[in-house]
Amino acid sequence: MGAIIWIAAIIGVTFNALGSVALLRFPDVYTRLHGATKATTFGSIFTTLAVIVYGFVRWYYDGNPKYVILAVHAIVAVVFVLITNPVSAHAIARAAHRSEIMPVRAVVDELFNDNLAKKRGGTK
Amino acid sequence: MWTYIFTGSGFWNPIWWLASFVIVAIFVYSFFGSEVKAKYSPDKVKPFLSGWDEVNKDAMQVKASNIYWGFTKAMSGYYRFLDRCHTGIINDYVVWFMAVMVITFIAFITA
Amino acid sequence: MFYDIHYVTIVFLIALGIYAVMFQHNLIKIAIGIDILESGANLLLIVLGYRNGGVAPIFTMAPQGKSMVLPTPQALTLTAIVIGLATTALMLSLIVMLYRHYGTLDTREIRRLRG
């Protein structure tokens, strides 16, 4: 069981580290969001998985209820991280686009075009 | 006993002071109170400004900024220094506070 | 004299907050400086109460045979945090009103009261 915990933890930490590297490497806010929020989500899932496994294993061997509390709360935490993280990324991206921060090196920006068309249509 | 206070080198009693004040007042009044008073009449209240019309009453009042003009003029160097200290910028308030604290630190740790 | 990274951090935070309030002319930055100052004071209380190898002073399913850290600073810090929250809330609303009146966030222009 120890091996599973270690592997999960290592995967999680690796992806978290990659997320921070992405923050340095990518040029603008949208691409950084890809790395910073989603890679870390994936990393967090695996680190939490390590915690969950650890909790259930210790509960099985020790019988002390505090480990199962740990595991259950970790499950609740990971569920809510999964639900809220993409929403926050979406909210940040939307706010950035509304503050007219355009994506760098973009080949096409259909949202911008559509908004422009809507604005022109509105003024006519 | 309720009215005495002792200051270490003497005492103070407001009742005595009041009593003496009243006595002196009566004394002074009895001497000078019998002088003939001028009769009040509305004409006499009007100021005589060497023939000019009386100006607006608002302008007659000495403005508060002009009272003690001589004093502030005489001490203008001091007041310029004070004005430089009272800048009204919040950062300077904190600078003064911290400066006093640092000076006190130095004074107290070396003392 | 034995310097420890925790103590240096505390003093650094306090000096940083004072620096922000003394040098910055933006009201929001001043508010941030005061918050940093508060964090320094809270960290001081917590650090003073640490005991080597101690666990949180809660008996519910605590680990066996470990000493507990001092509980009083934690209670004091709770109080100090709430006080900091209250101060920050009021400060930010005053900044909003100041901006409404003066149209600027620069302290050098918000000086109607002087002399």
Added chain:
Amino acid sequence: MKLGVKIAIVLLLFSFLLMGLGFMHKYGVPLKSDMDDYFINHAQKETATNNVVTSIVFDYRGFDTLGEASVLFTAVLGVVMIFREAGKK
């Protein structure tokens, strides 16, 4: 000149506070812990609370917490008063 004085003030303050903490006890080894040991040893018996911090917050130092709650109340009143609507009670 003025800038130099300001910087000197910050640096002096830093050094004095650092000096004060340098003479504080070593990190992790409290000099005295009478009061806190009392709390740890007696909180369960006197207040029937497992969480010693809560027992301090609400029992031993409950008056502080009352003050703290009033501070929050005060701040709420202040904020609501500052943003009150004009001409409304």
Added chain:
Amino acid sequence: MPFILTSIVGFLAYLVLTFPSGSTLGYWSKPEIGFGIAAGVIAAAIGGRLFCYYKNYRMLNPVRWVLFLIYAFGPFFIAMAKANIDVAMRVFTGKINPAIVKISPNLKTDLGITMLANSITLTPGTLTVDIDEDTNELYIHWIYAKELPAKIEDICGTFPEWVRRIAE
């Protein structure tokens, strides 16, 4: 009905949080259950009006939940892992070709479009930037645009079918 539903859900969540707290009733003690009911009622009083805003209760069907679990642990997780590795490579190579593209997944309900948008956002490489409130069309920031105009399969694979089965 939304009130009762929210209170029940809140009560269950409270029970999960206080999982092994006693031994009187299975795993829970009596005061915990009492406070759980209170917590559910309070949560419903505050948040109940928004929880089932459209008053449709098709998510109460357990089949949909089973499908949801299959979806979450099956195709979705695989896609996420693949995309993560892909983005990890891109972090090192720096090979990006970003674009904001529009897709029309033809989903009608709010829950469905939200689930799809979140799935898209959670798989790295694609990020929901905005949504058209009327037509439920998604604007997606795509870190490596393979071909333009974009196809739904390129961006989110079979997600829309799964979501339609789960939420509509």
Added chain:
Amino acid sequence: MKPMSKIVRTVAASIGWFVFVFGIYVIVHGHLTPGGGFQGGAVMATGVALLIVAYGGWGAERCVGKERLPVFESAGLLTFIILAFGGACLGITFFFNFLANKGGLFGDKLPLGINPGIFNSAGVIPLMNMGVGMEVLAGISLILFAMFYGTKRVREGRCLVDNEEKEEDV
């Protein structure tokens, strides 16, 4: 502030209740686990903040009710201080824990040392926690509402009766 996009709104509606449940959990377990009135109240106020952010004014108003909040706040504080007064009337001194170790409501005795925790213990402390939690929830929500509407009012100029800027040459 305009409401945010449909995605944010749907997620806020579907997990908003959990924030409140979790806050209540933190409040009522204050005497057993880390947490307590302030922390739980702050968590619940976060839920209100979520509603304000996601829905703008109307959604949060619909859920919380701005007029009721001052009443809640006062009620929480009065609970707290009246329990403290209860120490003086029913017990011995102000803030005396007159329910602990007496049996009945929150009056169970605790085993000394490390234990799994008994919910029905600690006397007036859980009650005080609830009062403080109520106060903090209402208080922080009021601050959020006041700032939300206040900044709006300030921007639209409804907050102040505008008077001419007086020239002062001090």
Added chain:
Amino acid sequence: MSWTEHAPILIIAAPLLVSFAIPLLEKIDYRVRNAAAVLSLAFSVWMVLIVLHKIWGSGPVVYVFGAKSAFLPLPSGFKFPVRIMLEIDNMSAFMALSGSIAAMVGVIYSWAFVREEEGGLGKYYSLFLLMAVGMLGMELTGDAFNFFVFLEIASIASFGLIAYRREDPASIEASFKYMIVSTIGAIFVLVAIGFLYGRYDALNMAYIAKHMRIGIVERIAFVLLMVSLAMKAGAVPMHMWVSDAYGRAPAAVTATLVSVSQASLYGLFRVMFSMFGVTMNNHFGGWMLIIFGLLSMFIGVTMAIVQKDIKRLMAYHAISQTGYMLLGVGVGLAVLDNPVALRSYGLAAMTGGIFHIMNHAMYKGLLFLTAGAIFYRLRTFNLNEMGGLARKMKYTTIYFIIGAAAIAGLPPFNGFASKLMIYESVYKFNPLLSVVAMVVSILTLASFVKVFHSAFLGPEISKTRDVREVPKSMVIGMGIMAVICILFGLFPGMVVKYLAGPAAVSLANQTGYISSVIGGGM
């Protein structure tokens, strides 16, 4: 076990309870709300008198929160206090009496002064009571951290109240400036408390005082506490916030704000005398207080002379009068370790300084209230726009004359009595200080002659034509203060014998303060 045993806590708890209940009481009627506010503070005054009576009978009163007995500060079998306690000796009770009277007058005055259409009245009264609570708590508590909490309550409530007239940009600005400076001061107080906690693992002031051993940490904590509290009390050169805040708050608030600043002054004295006392270098502390006092007196009054905003002028006078208290008490501290000098003039100087605290709260409160009365009718603070008010506002004029005569130290008003004690005893310590104090007094008289001339004398100008006397509650509020000024002026011996003198003795008696908690000798 009678209910008067709980009198110490009722001083604080009654206004606190009412202030919590005001959002509910407000829904009934505005009269209920105002009456509850007034009654709770009147109740506080009564409770302070009960406690004072008890202190005269049997020494300092200790009230322990949550203990098995309210009067046993130590847990059985232990030698250190663990719970928060109120510790009330003569000095605390004296300050609480002055503060609670000032707060009560402020609330009575507010009844008519703050008009319903200005809005937010329920919040105003709640904040007012909370400010009073903070002030009373600072003065009564015996616990260092509790002192900090109440300091923050008083400060935050006053921030809100200063910004009450938010149509005026300057009032918001004053509130913000006060807030920044005051918050930094409060944080330094917290840091100092943390230092002391780290050294002694205690928060009770008496316990810390008993175990005080002077080292670098204590010195730094001492300086942090001293400078921060002197700033809160408004000593020059950290006084800039005083003129802003006092000048822009509503008058009723300002009258109480004077007492709130004096609570910080009390904290300063308590720290310097009871906590550090002779174990610290008391010459240094004493001379620091004297220097602060001299600077405050002189700079305050010279700044006041050139002001033309009536409340700002009075605010600078508040700074200047704080200098007298610092001077008197500082002389007492400087000779604290010299019993002969202490008996011959030190105690007299301290008595004068402490007597001046209450006098200042009364006459400066009265003056601010008269300024508020002028503002109520004219809606301006500018002295240039006033004139000829004496004929229109008779009561206000009389009250102003009383207040001005008292602050300038004209016999037979109360200011003279305390100033005389300070002059004569300080003269024995150092004649130069006494001469400066007298010069400052003359300048004070000069600046109030200026105010009297430009506001009340002279012809009635167009702006003051339709002015009437202020409403009844404001007259009553000012009347209470004026009556106290006259009474204290006529019977200073009574005040010195029962209030100020014992307060000075208890302040100088560090051993007594410690033994009331720890019991036994040092």
